[in-house]
Amino acid sequence: MQTVSPALPPTAADARSVHPFADTGKSGSDPATPVRVASHWTDRLAQALLLVVAAAGVVFLLAPMAAILVKSVQDNDGHFVGLRHFYEYFHSPALLTSIWNSVWISTVTTVVTVPLAFIFAYGLTRSCLRGKPFLRNIALIPILGPTLLPAISFIFWFGNQGLLRPWMGTIDIYGPLGIVMSLINATFPHALMILITALSLTDARLYEAADALGTPMLRRFLTITLPGAKYGVISAAMIVFTYAISDFGIPKVIGGDFNVLATDIYKLVIGQQDFSKGAVVGLMLLVPVGITYLVDAIVQRKQQALLSARAVPYVPKPARGFDWLMATMCWGMAAIMLSILGMAVYASFVKFWPYNFSLSFNHYRFGLIESGAVEAYVNSLQMAFWCALWGTLAIFVIAYLLEKTRGMNWVRGVIRMMAVLPMGVPGLVLGLGYIFFFVPEGNPLHFLYGSLAILVIVNVVHYYSSSHLTALTALKQIDPEFEYVSASLKVPFYRTFWRVTAPICLPSILEISRYLFVNAMTTVSAVVFLYSADTAIASVAIVNMDETGSIGPAAAMATLVVLTSMLVCLLYYGIHLVVERYTQAWRRPAKSQ
Secondary structure (H helix, E strand, O other): OOOOOOOOOOOHHHOOOOOOOEEOOOOOOOOOOOOEEOOOHHHHHHHHHHHHHHHHHHHHHHHHHHHHHHHOOEOOOOOEOOOHHHHHHHOOHHHHHHHHHHHHHHHHHHHHHHHHHHHHHHHHHHOOOOOHHHHHHHHOHHHHOOOHHHHHHHHHHHOOOOOOHHHHOOOOOOOHHHHHHHHHHHHHHHHHHHHHHHHHOOEHHHHHHHHHOOOOHHHHHHHHHHHHHHHHHHHHHHHHHHHHHHOOHHHHHHOOOOOOHHHHHHHHHHHOOOHHHHHHHHHHHHHHHHHHHHHHHHHHHHOOOOOOOOOOEOOOOOOHHHHHHHHHHHHHHHHHHHHHHHHHHHHOOEEEOOOEEEEOOHHHHHHHHOOOOHHHHHHHHHHHHHHHHHHHHHHHHHHHHHHHOOOOHHHHHHHHHHHHHHHHOOHHHHHHHHHHHHOOOOOOOHHHOOOHHHHHHHHHHHOHHHHHHHHHHHHHOOOOHHHHHHHHOOOOHHHHHHHHHHHHOHHHHHHHHHHHHHHHHHOOOOOOOOOOOOOOOHHHHHHHHHHOOOHHHHHHHHHHHHHHHHHHHHHHHHHHHHHHHHHOHHHOOOOOO
16 A cells, blocks of 8 residues: 655635636635535546435335335225224234233333443453453354244243243243243343443542542442433443344243243244235334434433543552452353353254253254255354445445535535434334335346345444444544545545545444454345345344244254354454554554664
8 A cells, every 4th residue: 555645735825726527716806715626527436426326225225114104004005094003003912912012021120231231331341250262252252143043942941941941930931931041141232331331441540539538339320420421321221122133033042931022923924924014013123222222322412422531531540359240240141141142052062852862963953954944044154244245335435425525515415414324223024125126026126035145234324323323433533634635636536435435444444344244144134035035045044944943953953053153253453463563553553773
């Protein structure tokens, strides 16, 4: 990569001689007249690309969402029926019970998960316990597997033929208890990442002042620690609630007869072919999710900077009793998470549960390979690869066009709105919208339905928001002078993007790619309506195996997904080290002579 010498952007006085796009009007005009920068063909190219992006957002996001709304006021034959389905829905005791079940299950999950994640994050950031990197990696393991994995594991632990079933007495794991326990495990790492960030932003001077005044530890926690992390706590609660109320896999596997909104949509669409009622339930699922994101947006707007320019980083001091307490709690939670993963892995090798505990590869050989289920695993690999490749390219290019090019501000506003919208749309609802929009044969894009391409597209759209924000954060760290200098040298924006911006942002690009790959491997809800016989994927295969009672092969497939995600993360880590060594030398401080 060639280096670009830092330079100041051209001034108005230099515009006529330096800036290739400057148009100062007629000669002899007032020198004080502001310079008007004329449009160049590269600007028009960037604007044309923005229009293409906006059109793609309408087709793959807004149109499917609108299709759900339209379908909710039609019958299955496409005739307009107004609000009849909504009236029937709110007069159906079973469906109203599903709303209540979803809300209280998600609330209980949030109330339990956030304090546990806070304790874990507090131990990692405020104590001197040993093995912090190892503990953090263990806590993030649930992200690497499908959400169905903890549900499968709890069935082997506490199900009708589980190892610890005699200890359960009359308590049944199939139902709300199993759903909550599985959701806690699945949502824990998402809350933990937010809370670690919140607790890391601390000014040590506040604690030094508290120590000087002899403030008790509890009072210091309530007056300094908790207020400083309150926005992170609220954001973590919103994220956990949203994940819990929109998850489909866990209630499907371990929910039994306990109905929630996500499983109602699946039963109405797949079981009863009642697409109109399914659309109504999908809209109902959007309401609580929308409220949580609205609350989170208000909270983020009120958040103030926690660190000033004079802030002193907080460094925990050894405290034997406190460190032992944190170590006990953190390692205890880590042991539980390892036992959940370990049971799924162990059960995948057990020959015939619970009658023959000898180990074999039968579930992998007969349950996956000879049954043809391994094809679903290969499809998942292909889908995740294309998501990581084309999804990353599209997301970063769109972020670059928004951040580093100029013109057509109204289009930019529309694209920015569509970029954050997927964050508030559950995957199940998005997949439902894709059915309504792409299935009709009159749609020119009907050919996408049932193909691997539509699975790639729906995953990229579903996980777009977080990746987009990551790309924007990286791009905002690059000084705009690069674009000014490129323009003054008549260098097209795409060459600046390829030669300067992309190499500088390679670590963030790799992070986006890794994020898309892992989520594509583990997703269930976004694709459960869209696969065909030739494009079934691993996570959906797990659901189908569970329905047929093939719990051993389901555990084997879940184990394969986790192992693949781990290996891919290690691969990305190795690539990151190479990239950091050869393209990020400018970040390292210069050696003193």
